[in-house]
Amino acid sequence: MAEQHILTPISLSERLEYVARVKEWNEQYTAEQGKRRGCFVLTFGCQQNEADSEKIAGMAEQMGYEIKATPEEADLIMVNTCAIREHAEKKALSIIGQYKHIRARNPNLIIGVCGCMTARDHRRNELKMKYPYVTFTLGTASLHHFPKVLWEVIRQKRRLITAESEEDFTKTVAEGAPVRRESGYRAWVSVMYGCNNFCSYCIVPYCRGRERSRRREDIVREVRELVEAGYKEITLLGQNVNSYGKGTDCDFADLVAELDTIEGDWLLSFMTSHPKDASRKLIDVMAEGKHIARRFHLPMQSGNDRVLKAMNRHYDMAKYLDTVAYMRERMPDIVITSDIIVGFPGETEEEFGDTLKALEAVRFDMLYSFIYSPRKGTPAAEMEQVPDVTKGNRFDRLLATQNAIAAEKNLPMQGTTVRVLCDGESKGNPDVYSGRTEGGKIVFFGGTPDMVGQFVSVRIDRTEAFALWGKVE
Ligand code: SAH
Ligand code: SF4
Ligand code: F3S
Numbered sequence: 001m002a003e004q005h006i007l008t009p010i011s012l013s014e015r016l017e018y019v020a021r022v023k024e025w026n027e028q029y030t031a032e033q034g035k036r037r038g039c040f041v042l043t044f045g046c047q048q049n050e051a052d053s054e055k056i057a058g059m060a061e062q063m064g065y066e067i068k069a070t071p072e073e074a075d076l077i078m079v080n081t082c083a084i085r086e087h088a089e090k091k092a093l094s095i096i097g098q099y100k101h102i103r104a105r106n107p108n109l110i111i112g113v114c115g116c117m118t119a120r121d122h123r124r125n126e127l128k129m130k131y132p133y134v135t136f137t138l139g140t141a142s143l144h145h146f147p148k149v150l151w152e153v154i155r156q157k158r159r160l161i162t163a164e165s166e167e168d169f170t171k172t173v174a175e176g177a178p179v180r181r182e183s184g185y186r187a188w189v190s191v192m193y194g195c196n197n198f199c200s201y202c203i204v205p206y207c208r209g210r211e212r213s214r215r216r217e218d219i220v221r222e223v224r225e226l227v228e229a230g231y232k233e234i235t236l237l238g239q240n241v242n243s244y245g246k247g248t249d250c251d252f253a254d255l256v257a258e259l260d261t262i263e264g265d266w267l268l269s270f271m272t273s274h275p276k277d278a279s280r281k282l283i284d285v286m287a288e289g290k291h292i293a294r295r296f297h298l299p300m301q302s303g304n305d306r307v308l309k310a311m312n313r314h315y316d317m318a319k320y321l322d323t324v325a326y327m328r329e330r331m332p333d334i335v336i337t338s339d340i341i342v343g344f345p346g347e348t349e350e351e352f353g354d355t356l357k358a359l360e361a362v363r364f365d366m367l368y369s370f371i372y373s374p375r376k377g378t379p380a381a382e383m384e385q386v387p388d389v390t391k392g393n394r395f396d397r398l399l400a401t402q403n404a405i406a407a408e409k410n411l412p413m414q415g416t417t418v419r420v421l422c423d424g425e426s427k428g429n430p431d432v433y434s435g436r437t438e439g440g441k442i443v444f445f446g447g448t449p450d451m452v453g454q455f456v457s458v459r460i461d462r463t464e465a466f467a468l469w470g471k472v473e
Helices: 012-033 047-062 086-105 121-130 140-156 166-170 204-208 216-228 252-260 280-288 305-310 317-330 349-362 388-413
Strands: 038-043 076-081 110-115 136-138 160-163 186-190 233-237 267-271 295-297 335-342 366-371 417-426 429-437 442-446 455-463 468-472
Touching: 012 047, 012 140, 038 047, 047 076, 047 110, 047 140, 047 186, 047 233, 076 086, 086 110, 086 121, 110 140, 121 136, 121 160, 136 140, 140 160, 140 166, 140 204, 186 216, 216 233, 216 252, 233 252, 252 267, 252 280, 280 317, 305 349, 317 335, 317 349, 335 349, 335 388, 349 388, 366 388, 388 455, 417 442, 442 455
Parallel strands: 038 076, 076 110, 110 136, 136 160, 186 233, 233 267, 295 335, 335 366, 442 468
Antiparallel strands: 417 429, 417 455, 429 442, 455 468
């Protein structure tokens, strides 16, 4: 293993000193060159990573960089990686590989790699040895070290392959990073970081460290400011939001209830809830809420109890179905979505059949399905694997089953009017606008630029498994 630089904890005031140094260095450049240095941020992975990238861009801007849309225009490239499946890692490494050419044209280019992949020793080592043009790495728990690490690579003209300190990985919740939000009406707000669940297939706990929650007052302030600034949908993020505030007098349901009292025309949603502790209290708060979107993402992963146990999920199908039944009892119109992994090690044909049966029993509105990908260092990677062809075949059957269910579930929406948060022109056709319902379903309709970022009423006249079409009323 190559020598690695362990970052020692840093205070906000110390961080701001480094921000000031980089800023001064950038201002000097602008004075001499008549233009600003540019920063390009590329994001892989989940919403948590998107939220982190908004902080990276915010800090870069604070340090005097101009945010650019392409890597060719940048003096600083930040690649925010994901490690959830092999494919995500391969994609990031391949793009980082392509930056070699940009670096060859611009020897002053700084390339930073951050995110979940960089928390893995073997990946950090690979970046160090095989990608010599990568200037520094930064783990997810070390994001607040960005200004300091950047200043050190600038000043010392060296590479820094960093590792997180135990303190940052297990305890630190760094506040005070400016956020450069991608959207002016949808916002992410992280409420907690890390995961303690160690599902046997999952790399996240090794990449993001232990669960730690932000202070309630910091979250309430951030959400209030966003609503006042006109944000229409605010999504609370955490790997397992139900663990928010464990051991304190404010649990996740209390937090959601408090946020719901913020006045305005806005929607509150959250992800992700672990079925083992999605509480009735939270469902009650939702049912009685004014702003809480009637949408619940509850990853089931498998419909078979033996597989769930081998996955270390700590619930069985009886418990899962009970939670779903209670949600529907309290909110008959709730949109329920889920994640499924097919081809978990040892999954038999019969056990996979239980997952298909569970889809028929629950009838999800939407499903995110994944082919199991072995992650080095997790228990499931050591178990007996299901052959790739079998995995592919099960994946196709899962999709076919779910597509039929989703199409049937959307059909009764024809002729109804739904409230849609308008996102603007759809890809490929500027006359057709798209937006999302409170439940997160995508809707296409004829729109105008003034509707972007606003709620509009759309009367649905056509539906398919993945989308709805209609006219603004
Ligand atoms: N914290 C969230 C999900 C994080 S990862 C939760 O617990 O629900 C998002 C999804 O990726 C998971 O729900 C799971 O379905 C999938 N996933 C995680 N590890 C995987 C792996 N090794 N192979 C395939 N899919 C995986
Ligand atoms: Fe991964 Fe499980 Fe944690 Fe979700 S709850 S991030 S699937 S270990
Ligand atoms: Fe990927 Fe890390 Fe999210 S592994 S899915 S970016 S938590």
